[in-house]
Amino acid sequence: MTHDQTTPPTIDTSVPHSARMYDYWLGGSSNFAADRALGQAFEQAIPSIRTMARENRRFLGRAVRSMAEAGIRQFLDIGTGIPAAGDTHSVTEIIAPDSRVVCVDNDPIVHAHAQAHARARMADGEQPRTVYLQADLRHPDQILEALALKATLDLDRPVGLLLVAILMLLGDEDDPWASTATLFDALPPGSHVAISHPSQDFNPSAMAEVVRAAEQGHMTLVPRDRGQVERFFGDWELVAPGVVPVMSWHPEDDRPTDPNAAYYWAGVARKP
Ligand SMILES: C[S@@+](CC[C@H](N)C(=O)[O-])C[C@H]1O[C@@H](n2cnc3c(N)ncnc32)[C@H](O)[C@@H]1O
Structure with a gap:
């Protein structure tokens, strides 16, 4: 990607970043040489990483x-990534266009892209139902107190919280369980949470190699085992089928035969 109006000058493009590596694996163009280099190192350890x-x-x-089918029309997506097909905003636009969405990410490039998208939608006469917030999951109070969140979500009504492929980017020393607990406490009964998390349980040696590559790239990446991932759901009630390999969570018809080929645990739970 070249520097354009969506590239704020404060970004150090020589340091790989998870949002841009993820964009690279998904076939996007919002990534730089450092992101691609570490993305390729991960891919050497886990050839199926794009899948x-x-x-x-x-x-x-x-x-x-599933949350929309349960009647939820407000979403809080933390670690939202660079806007792209299949993200929370585009899915709700199709299946529940009256939804309000707050997208949170700590990467300034995500924010820059999001602003550009928002401007384009407003120029098309759309009312902004999705807002983007640059904030950090390690400071959940700042997310909950943000004016943009308060103006968009009614925290007296159920919220769909998305913590999809983000918690592994927080080390144990950041106490990600405390962050999720703070968010859970702020949401009313009937709220749902979706979590996915990479794990060493599927292929310990490949995951260890990815962790080594991440360390060399100065990136925190903490795979967690099934028990640790289940702990994130606290006392919320897991929706069937529980915490399962990501491809096994209510698979669509065209599922590959080996659901363990993607090394993520995933689940959805509901606040009683
Ligand atoms: C692997 S991407 C996942 C994107 C999206 N949730 C998905 O699953 O398709 C992880 C995202 O989390 C963001 N992120 C990483 N650490 C964060 C933090 N402490 N607070 C907020 N966002 C963070 C990254 O910038 C990146 O956009």
Whole structure:
């Protein structure tokens, strides 16, 4: 990608970033040489990493759909990524266009792209039902207190919280369980959460190699086992089939035969 109006000058493009690596695996163009280099190192360890990224994105879509079918019309998507097909905004636009969506990401390039999208939609006369917030999951109070969130979501009504492929980017020292607990406490009964998380349970040696590559790229990446992922759901009630390999969560008809080929645990839960 060349520097254009969606590239704010403050971005250090020599440092790989998870949003842009994910964009690279999904076939996008919002990535730089450093992102592609580390993306390729991950791919050497896990040749199916692009499939994993796509399958994770498809889970996000199925989870949003299931929440919409449960009547949810407000979504809080944390770690939203660079706007692209199949993301929360585009899925809700099709299946529940009256939804309000707050997208949160700590990467300034995500924010820059989102602003450009928002401007284009407003120029088309659309009312902004999706807002983007540059904030950090490690500071959930700042997310909950943000004026843009308060102006968009009614926290007295159920919210669909999406924590899809983000929690592995927080180390244990950041206490991601405390962040999720703070968010859970702020949401009313009937709210849902979707979580996906890469794990060493499927292929320990490949995942260890990815962690080594991440360390060399100065990136935090913490795969977690099934029990650790289940802990994120706290006392919320897991929706059937529970925490399962990402491809096995309400698969569509054309599923590949090996659901363990994408090394993510995934699940959806409801606040009682
Ligand atoms: C792998 S992408 C996942 C994108 C999307 N959730 C999905 O699953 O399709 C992870 C995203 O989380 C964002 N992210 C990483 N750490 C974050 C943090 N501490 N707070 C907010 N966003 C973060 C990254 O910038 C990136 O856009």
